[in-house]
Amino acid sequence: MTTTITPLSRDLQNELQEEINFKTKPIGALGSLEKIAMQIGLIQNTTTPVLSKPTIMVFAGDHGIATTGKVSPYPQEVTQQMVFNFLQGGAAINVFCKQNNILLNIVDAGVNADFEAHPQLTNAKIAKGTQDYSTAKAMTSEQCQEALEKGRQLVRKVYSEGCNVIGFGEMGISNTSSAALLMSYFTNTPIENCVGRGTGVDDKGLQTKIETLRKVYNLHIDAISTPMEALTAFGGFEIVMMCGAMLEAASLKMTLLIDGFIVTAALLAAHAMESDILDYCIFCHNSGEQGHQKMLEFLNAEPLLNLGLRLGEGTGCAVAFPIIQSSVNFLNEMATFKSANVSEA
Template sequence: MDTTIHPLSKKLLNTIQEEINFKTKPIGALGVLETIALQIGLIQDTPTPTLSKPTIMVFAGDHGIAKTNKVSPYPQEVTKQMVINFLNGGAAINVFCKQNSINLKIIDAGVNADFEDNSQLINAKIANGTADYSVKKAMSTEEYELAFYKGKKLVQETYNQGCNVLGFGEMGIGNTSSASLLMSFFTNTPIEKCVGRGTGVSDEGLKTKIKTLKEVSNFHESSIVTPKDALISFGGFEIVMMCGAMLEAASLKMTLLIDGFIVTSALLAAHAINSNIIDYCIFCHTSGEQGHKNMLNYLNATPLINLGLRLGEGTGCAIAFPIIKASVNFLNEMATFKSANVSEA
């Protein structure tokens, strides 16, 4: 399933770079802020970019593998409980979005629970969780196509509401296992170097998790050729939905804010489908999950912050957003040497 994403136009590169260089500062003195300002200017094809209605989408979904108790110390019910916490405004992502005036959308992509009607919850449920991929594929082709489509549709609706900067978050007990398997496939990395402690498994639990995921990888290996195959085999509905959403956001020339390990696993799939997507991504932080640094290295990505976060939910995006906002603000509001009558070097 192809999505058209054009490489960034470079026709205004020199114009934007000169605008940055002639602000009242030494060249390069604002460091990474200058890099971000240039990137967003190129994405929007203007020397005066704006960040309109910043939004973070949190996609929630359950994973059949979690029911085996081999990959997470937390019961699957926690996914439902955390979604309710999001809706009640009690999670970390709620706090940080409120602090930074970011719109927050909570999406039921495939939680193993039924929720009461709530205007704060977007019902995009594919099914009550994926199948246990230790014995069969996580989802059918039809479920994959529907999740991918719903991700794209959600982004189209958000774009039509005036949003041009979109962050991605997730919630789902067991989803670090899916992310590890996807990382192993897309980066050709041994599974033991991809698997981390997730929600905090013990040393013994980590050994069991690695053993389980090695068996899963071997079980599906012969049937996986394409990104779609990998997502069908051991993806989550929330991961597939994010993949479709990311591709659509880039095709609409939105700025994508990439969170941690699970979100980046969805991006690995999106990148395998269309590598131009990277031009539209800002990598917000380095996760404490062991595989994330290797994912970032594979994508030649430099994250903005490293605070040892490993919570998910899009929290890295929300915390990094003021830095991104500062980059656009200095480009638009800071005086040039000429306008301020300041002598240049």
């Protein structure tokens, strides 16, 4: 699999900075909005960027480890039940996407269920859940490649339809465990500092989760030397598919909206493959899941929001989007000192 992610061209940086500085405000007075305006302007290589057909893709998949009862208090069936909820419009991500005029696409990357056709559902199923990685690799190398390529294809499709800003969300019981394992590998952080409560395990459950994932990590680590091998051993189909989608989106010079812990785990893998991907990423929030802050520090990323969210689904992207839209709007619509006949300092 080859990628063509290029670092942002800085040719327009001085012109963009001048546009930002000479709006009717003190220099720097719009804080992070100015940084976002600069980033999106550079991504689109224009002083008048536009956010077109904003879309959030929620990737859903099941995990074999969930059937052991050692890492989540919820049964595996909740994944398919939540996908039904998304399709019926009843989840938080539905509410926030509707509020902010964001298109929503639910991707079945590997749910242990079959779904009827639905306008918002894309069937990209690799298999009905991964293997239990406490006894075997989560998936085969062929399945990993297939998931990456399907993620790429999905992004190419929405891009061809006019989308240039894409947010990533996920759903999958036990996927915080996969995210913790990937975080431990890519950031070289002890597993106990990566594992959180996920869907709400108690103290005893948290200790069991840590011990279980430590054994999983030790079982596979000697056979892992590449990002692909880490994804094959520890990933979920939804995480791998997100990784491929992110790589494709950045190669197409789209703006990537990054959600919380699991989405950032997928980005860690993509970053290990193509470090220039970070030029195209906006980190929407700091999750309440304990490992996320460490991930953000590893990537030297500054999140827009810190609301204690830990729901997933791409909700952080949807909630942050109006702020991102504001950054583009002020750049395009705010008067300059000259046009407004306002005296400069």
